[in-house]
Amino acid sequence: MPLLIVQLAILIAVAFVVGCFLGRILRRRKSAGSDHERTIVAAALSTPPLAEKPEPVPPAEPVRADSDPLKAKAGSVKARIEPVEASADSDVAAAPVLQEALPETPEDADRPQWREAPRRGKADELTAIEGIGKAIEAVLHELGIFHYDQIAQWTREEAIWIERRIGFPGRVEREGWIAQAAKLAEPPAKSTTKRGAKTKKAANARSGTRRAKKQAG
Numbered sequence: 001m002p003l004l005i006v007q008l009a010i011l012i013a014v015a016f017v018v019g020c021f022l023g024r025i026l027r028r029r030k031s032a033g034s035d036h037e038r039t040i041v042a043a044a045l046s047t048p049p050l051a052e053k054p055e056p057v058p059p060a061e062p063v064r065a066d067s068d069p070l071k072a073k074a075g076s077v078k079a080r081i082e083p084v085e086a087s088a089d090s091d092v093a094a095a096p097v098l099q100e101a102l103p104e105t106p107e108d109a110d111r112p113q114w115r116e117a118p119r120r121g122k123a124d125e126l127t128a129i130e131g132i133g134k135a136i137e138a139v140l141h142e143l144g145i146f147h148y149d150q151i152a153q154w155t156r157e158e159a160i161w162i163e164r165r166i167g168f169p170g171r172v173e174r175e176g177w178i179a180q181a182a183k184l185a186e187p188p189a190k191s192t193t194k195r196g197a198k199t200k201k202a203a204n205a206r207s208g209t210r211r212a213k214k215q216a217g
Contacts, residue, residue: 115147
C-alpha cells in the first residue's frame with residue numbers, strides 16, 4: 001500500500017514537469033507569432049506609398065478671335081438692338097408732333113371760360129350759391145372758376161362738363177347755380193339805384209295821397 005502511494009506521487013510529479021515544459025514551448029511560439037505580426041504591420045506602415053506618375057496633359061489649342069462664339073453672338077445682339085433704339089428715338093421724336101396735330105376733343109370744347117387766378121387776387125365766395133360747399137368750391141377753383149359772373153355765363157353743355165368734373169350729374173340745373181350766380185353777380189350800385197327809385201316812387205305816392213286828402217277835406 002505505501003508503495004502504491006509513492007508511485008502515484010512520482011507520476012504526478014512527472015506529469016507536472018512535462019506540463020510546465022509544454023506550456024513554456026507554447027508561450028514562446030505565441031509570443032514569436034505576435035512579434036512577427038507586429039513586425040509585418042510596422043513594416044507596412046513605414047513603407048511610403050508608390051507615387052503615381054501624372055499623365056501628361058496635351059496643351060490646349062489657342063482660340064482664335066474670329067471663331068469666338070460669344071463675341072459673334074454679342075455682335076449679332078448688338079446689331080439687333082441698334083435698330084430698335086433708333087426706332088424708339090424716332091417714335092419719341094414724333095410724339096410731340098402728333099400731340100400738336102391732335103384736334104381739341106369735344107369734351108374740352110365744352111369747358112367753360114376759366115381763369116388762371118382770380119381777379120385782383122380775390123375770389124368770390126362761391127359757397128353763397130346754394131348747393132356749393134367748401135369741397136365743390138375747391139374743385140371749381142382748380143378748374144379756374146372763381147367768380148359769380150363766370151358761373152352766370154355757363155351754357156347747358158358747359159354746365160354738364162362741370163357736373164362731370166364734380167361728380168354730381170344734373171346738380172347745376174337742379175339747384176339753379178346759374179340763376180343764383182347771375183343775381184350775386186349784379187353790381188351793388190345797380191341794386192342801390194333800384195332801391196332809391198323805389199323809395200322815390202313810394203315818397204311821391206305818399207305825397208300825392210296826402211294832397212288828395214287835403215283837397216277832399
